[in-house]
Amino acid sequence: MNTNDKEKIKKSRRNSGAITLRDVAKLAGVAPITASRAVNTPGQVSPDVLKKVQDAIHRTGYVPNRVAGGLASSRSRLIAAVVPSIVVSVFVETIETLNNTLFEAGYQLMLGQTGYSAEREEALLEAIIGRRPDGIFLTGIMQSSKGRTRLLASGIPVVETWDLTPTPIDMLIGFSHSDIGREVANFLMAKGRRRFALVHAGDERASRRAASFKNTVAQRGFREIFVDNVGASRSLKSGREALSRILSQTPDVDAIFCSSDLLAMGVLTEAMARGIKVPRQLSIVGFGDVPYVADMVPTLTTVHINGSDIGRKAAGFLVARAQGLAVDKPIVDVGFAIVQRDSA
Amino acid sequence: MNTNDKEKIKKSRRNSGAITLRDVAKLAGVAPITASRAVNTPGQVSPDVLKKVQDAIHRTGYVPNRVAGGLASSRSRLIAAVVPSIVVSVFVETIETLNNTLFEAGYQLMLGQTGYSAEREEALLEAIIGRRPDGIFLTGIMQSSKGRTRLLASGIPVVETWDLTPTPIDMLIGFSHSDIGREVANFLMAKGRRRFALVHAGDERASRRAASFKNTVAQRGFREIFVDNVGASRSLKSGREALSRILSQTPDVDAIFCSSDLLAMGVLTEAMARGIKVPRQLSIVGFGDVPYVADMVPTLTTVHINGSDIGRKAAGFLVARAQGLAVDKPIVDVGFAIVQRDSA
DNA sequence: TTGAAAGCGCTAACAA
DNA sequence: TTGTTAGCGCTTTCAA
Numbered sequence: 001m002n003t004n005d006k007e008k009i010k011k012s013r014r015n016s017g018a019i020t021l022r023d024v025a026k027l028a029g030v031a032p033i034t035a036s037r038a039v040n041t042p043g044q045v046s047p048d049v050l051k052k053v054q055d056a057i058h059r060t061g062y063v064p065n066r067v068a069g070g071l072a073s074s075r076s077r078l079i080a081a082v083v084p085s086i087v088v089s090v091f092v093e094t095i096e097t098l099n100n101t102l103f104e105a106g107y108q109l110m111l112g113q114t115g116y117s118a119e120r121e122e123a124l125l126e127a128i129i130g131r132r133p134d135g136i137f138l139t140g141i142m143q144s145s146k147g148r149t150r151l152l153a154s155g156i157p158v159v160e161t162w163d164l165t166p167t168p169i170d171m172l173i174g175f176s177h178s179d180i181g182r183e184v185a186n187f188l189m190a191k192g193r194r195r196f197a198l199v200h201a202g203d204e205r206a207s208r209r210a211a212s213f214k215n216t217v218a219q220r221g222f223r224e225i226f227v228d229n230v231g232a233s234r235s236l237k238s239g240r241e242a243l244s245r246i247l248s249q250t251p252d253v254d255a256i257f258c259s260s261d262l263l264a265m266g267v268l269t270e271a272m273a274r275g276i277k278v279p280r281q282l283s284i285v286g287f288g289d290v291p292y293v294a295d296m297v298p299t300l301t302t303v304h305i306n307g308s309d310i311g312r313k314a315a316g317f318l319v320a321r322a323q324g325l326a327v328d329k330p331i332v333d334v335g336f337a338i339v340q341r342d343s344a
Numbered sequence: 345m346n347t348n349d350k351e352k353i354k355k356s357r358r359n360s361g362a363i364t365l366r367d368v369a370k371l372a373g374v375a376p377i378t379a380s381r382a383v384n385t386p387g388q389v390s391p392d393v394l395k396k397v398q399d400a401i402h403r404t405g406y407v408p409n410r411v412a413g414g415l416a417s418s419r420s421r422l423i424a425a426v427v428p429s430i431v432v433s434v435f436v437e438t439i440e441t442l443n444n445t446l447f448e449a450g451y452q453l454m455l456g457q458t459g460y461s462a463e464r465e466e467a468l469l470e471a472i473i474g475r476r477p478d479g480i481f482l483t484g485i486m487q488s489s490k491g492r493t494r495l496l497a498s499g500i501p502v503v504e505t506w507d508l509t510p511t512p513i514d515m516l517i518g519f520s521h522s523d524i525g526r527e528v529a530n531f532l533m534a535k536g537r538r539r540f541a542l543v544h545a546g547d548e549r550a551s552r553r554a555a556s557f558k559n560t561v562a563q564r565g566f567r568e569i570f571v572d573n574v575g576a577s578r579s580l581k582s583g584r585e586a587l588s589r590i591l592s593q594t595p596d597v598d599a600i601f602c603s604s605d606l607l608a609m610g611v612l613t614e615a616m617a618r619g620i621k622v623p624r625q626l627s628i629v630g631f632g633d634v635p636y637v638a639d640m641v642p643t644l645t646t647v648h649i650n651g652s653d654i655g656r657k658a659a660g661f662l663v664a665r666a667q668g669l670a671v672d673k674p675i676v677d678v679g680f681a682i683v684q685r686d687s688a
Numbered sequence: 689t690t691g692a693a694a695g696c697g698c699t700a701a702c703a704a
Numbered sequence: 705t706t707g708t709t710a711g712c713g714c715t716t717t718c719a720a
Contacts, residue, residue: 015696016697032698033700072698073698
């Protein structure tokens with residue numbers, strides 16, 4: 001931008017110093033709204049004007065202020081995502097795909113982590129609603145009724161994921177945790193296993209899978225199974241320690257279902273370190289099917305969740321809603337699959 | 345909110361229907377600016393007024409519109425982060441800590457992924473600057489001079505990370521990739537290794553570590569080493585395949601440095617599958633020190649990067665700058681450490 | 689301690 | 705196709 005251009009730009013007491021659409025319009029010799037149209041809906045503007053505006057933009061290095069645009073149009077082009085944690089790798093693929101799909105459609109992602117804390121979730125919700133995003137992605141079902149009420153009152157499209165419920169706030173993309181527990185139990189029983197144990201983290205969905213597994217096994221008359229809750233420590237190490245505890249209580253255990261692949265890898269590692277043959281003496285099943293477990297030795301039998309698919313579908317739903325379209329069938333069960341590999 | 349309250353709220357042609365500060369003020373019987381002060385700087389308001397405003401907020405369920413506030417005050421309380429990808433687990437801890445630290449300080453994180461693509465990075469930058477965030481976190485050094493110019497012109501505080509340069513855009517928190525290559529080479533040579541190979545992904549920083557490793561080894565007169573570039577496929581599987589290729593070219597290889605822990609796990613897995621003794625016949629060194637590699641069998645020797653520390657420091661810098669404070673020593677070398685475990 | 693006025697930078701609504 | 709006007713919901717500035 002040359003000095004001559006600069007002089008044409010009006011100063012005001014409060015302006016932030018950045019180039020505005022008004023500056024561009026003045027330089028191009030048109031009204032601000034015309035410059036706005038040249039930027040946003042170039043088809044509505046004559047080629048002549050379009051060129052003048054584009055020139056002015058180029059000369060000034062103008063970058064539209066989306067905050068102001070968002071305020072004026074009530075469309076922020078922002079989507080908020082709430083995740084327990086991104087170090088829990090099972091959620092990462094969903095967020096990656098959600099983010100990429102949204103970006104292609106011209107939306108930005110705001111990321112919030114609850115750390116599995118209800119209190120934190122509430123603060124996050126307040127912060128999110130305050131930004132007036134065009135949509136909200138939730139990992140899991142919103143349990144707190146206060147949270148549900150706030151979301152409903154905000155009028156912002158919401159997609160709950162990673163679980164099923166008959167009463168979603170709005171849209172839903174998930175799968176059944178109790179079905180998973182039952183199916184894994186059936187799978188292991190069909191393999192002739194009889195002495196079961198569970199290793200799970202202390203979150204509600206993992207507990208639900210565990211409870212369903214336990215019920216299914218109990219219904220078939222097997223003896224009480226050992227349940228090891230590792231709480232918040234979702235590491236490979238806690239999987240190793242869990243197996244140690246299990247073996248000291250029930251040395252004849254022959255099948256273990258873990259609430260994550262990482263815990264399962266821990267159990268597997270400890271088993272190998274102790275010379276326990278997997279799967280001959282002990283079957284191990286994980287959850288999540290994170291990429292590398294298919295290529296380890298031995299490969300891990302696990303429950304596959306299509307995280308990418310959830311992210312992509314959620315992005316599609318939210319973008320459609322943001323654009324005022326009705327979403328057809330906004331409740332989707334994406335299911336799961338038990339992927340049989342070496343460890344069970 | 346009861347019907348009586350509702351009637352007091354003025355309707356306008358354009359308003360979005362949500363409760364505004366103006367509604368709250370009217371209900372409380374004060375001016376909007378007074379209600380604003382009651383919300384943001386309660387100390388500046390009499391207890392009596394404070395109570396009336398809080399009551400009105402409670403009755404209406406008012407949530408402040410941060411978009412409008414941001415526009416008026418030129419402080420968005422938004423920080424943008426640019427990452428190559430979050431499925432590359434080495435970046436996840438940094439983002440998690442960055443996000444959590446920012447949230448504590450009242451800031452939200454906007455996440456953008458480049459997928460290691462320059463073109464994508466440019467589009468991302470445009471989208472980010474358009475939101476006028478109070479700060480920008482970059483993974484790596486901004487290589488493109490166009491990008492540097494835009495960032496500089498935007499006036500937004502920037503922290504580049506994960507690398508060092510004598511000419512950062514603004515602030516910098518990183519470590520030296522060429523030092524890492526050199527030190528790992530020295531480490532392996534000191535262990536008496538002579539036949540080296542490299543497995544690295546096709547990004548610039550990994551290539552720099554590899555080049556430095558290669559130089560160091562060459563300076564000591566060892567023969568040309570085999571370099572396997574796996575390109576964009578940073579999986580355990582590509583590590584396994586890389587070892588196969590290396591062995592077919594140089595069967596007597598006795599040390600391999602990988603550009604990520606996941607690739608190293610792949611090499612390790614393939615070695616074990618082939619009955620190659622690690623570390624007796626083959627030393628393997630990874631990069632990143634992601635949590636679980638310390639608890640596998642065998643444990644992985646790797647280069648530790650304190651990702652959490654980078655995230656926390658970056659958040660500190662950005663928040664300080666956003667609040668108009670000067671940042672003391674905004675260029676930090678966080679270093680690295682070779683963590684010796686079983687695999688080398 | 690409280691308030692009136694005037695924006696922040698943009699777009700919806702209406703008009704020509 | 706282009707422009708005028710009046711906001712979006714909040715905060716800065718200045719005044720009382």
